[in-house]
Amino acid sequence: MSSRRSRSRQSGSSGISDDQIIDLVSKLQQLLPEIRNRRSDTVSAAKVLQETCNYIRSLHREVDDLSERLSELLANSDSAQAAVIRNLLMQQ
Amino acid sequence: MFCGFQMKNPQRSPTNPGSVRSRFTQVFLQSLLRIRKHSPASSSSSSSLGEFLKRCHRVKVAAYVSMARAAGTRRAWSRAMLWRVRHDAHRHRLLQGRCSRSSSRERSPGKKKRRTKKKKKRRDDQEHGFGNAEKLQKLVPGGEAMDFSCLLDETAHYIKCLVTQVKVMRSIADFYSL
Numbered sequence: 667m668s669s670r671r672s673r674s675r676q677s678g679s680s681g682i683s684d685d686q687i688i689d690l691v692s693k694l695q696q697l698l699p700e701i702r703n704r705r706s707d708t709v710s711a712a713k714v715l716q717e718t719c720n721y722i723r724s725l726h727r728e729v730d731d732l733s734e735r736l737s738e739l740l741a742n743s744d745s746a747q748a749a750v751i752r753n754l755l756m757q758q
Numbered sequence: 759m760f761c762g763f764q765m766k767n768p769q770r771s772p773t774n775p776g777s778v779r780s781r782f783t784q785v786f787l788q789s790l791l792r793i794r795k796h797s798p799a800s801s802s803s804s805s806s807l808g809e810f811l812k813r814c815h816r817v818k819v820a821a822y823v824s825m826a827r828a829a830g831t832r833r834a835w836s837r838a839m840l841w842r843v844r845h846d847a848h849r850h851r852l853l854q855g856r857c858s859r860s861s862s863r864e865r866s867p868g869k870k871k872r873r874t875k876k877k878k879k880r881r882d883d884q885e886h887g888f889g890n891a892e893k894l895q896k897l898v899p900g901g902e903a904m905d906f907s908c909l910l911d912e913t914a915h916y917i918k919c920l921v922t923q924v925k926v927m928r929s930i931a932d933f934y935s936l
Binding site: 697719 | 783784787790793794797810813814815816817818821822889890891893894897898905906907910911913914916917918920921923924927928930931934935
């Protein structure tokens with residue numbers, strides 16, 4: 667079953683099982699675009715964490731770029747209102 | 759609840775990516791309209807760089823806040839994000855009230871928690887050899903208060919929401935550029 671490591675360093679109320687961590691790490695692995703394509707079990711958890719950090723940073727950068735783009739478009743667009751309403755209707 | 763988007767199978771219905779996506783879109787679009795109304799009407803290229811940067815920052819914050827709202831307060835990262843933005847806005851207002859100089863620091867989420875310099879490694883990261891867990895904690899809002907398994911769980915949800923946010927922002931930008 668799940669092996670519990672009750673180390674005294676653990677600050678939480680219960681020891682977190684290894685299986686739980688492995689499950690969570692594999693769940694993360696599924697989200698990462700690079701590792702997902704390989705889908706091998708030999709990807710180490712440390713690599714998953716590293717890729718996760720890189721992925722989050724790249725997503726932040728994309729948000730920054732898109733914010734710039736949107737900010738520019740907001741300033742220049744005249745028919746913004748109609749476009750927004752149209753977009754809202756399309757979403758529903 | 760069903761949408762045409764092929765995202766990962768949502769295991770929990772309240773955090774269904776479909777509804778998060780539409781909630782985010784609506785809130786974000788409303789924020790954009792508000793920003794547009796409040797920004798100075800200068801359609802020529804004479805708008806100063808300062809105005810551009812301010813608006814840019816507003817758009818970015820609106821995007822993150824809209825996503826945190828759409829994700830709901832059941833998630834630790836969204837709560838932390840909303841708290842941080844509110845806290846930053848309040849502090850910014852105080853600063854502006856005292857001196858006319860506005861702080862032009864970069865306020866990218868995920869890099870703000872410099873006050874807490876706790877280096878106590880009480881977590882599992884050392885047991886499993888995950889030195890990267892610390893980096894991850896700084897990237898995920900509220901990460902530094904989480905234990906390891908919580909961090910992994912929140913990170914997964916945070917990434918899903920970030921991906922949604924990027925997709926929606928990109929489609930809005932494409933739509934406006936037409």
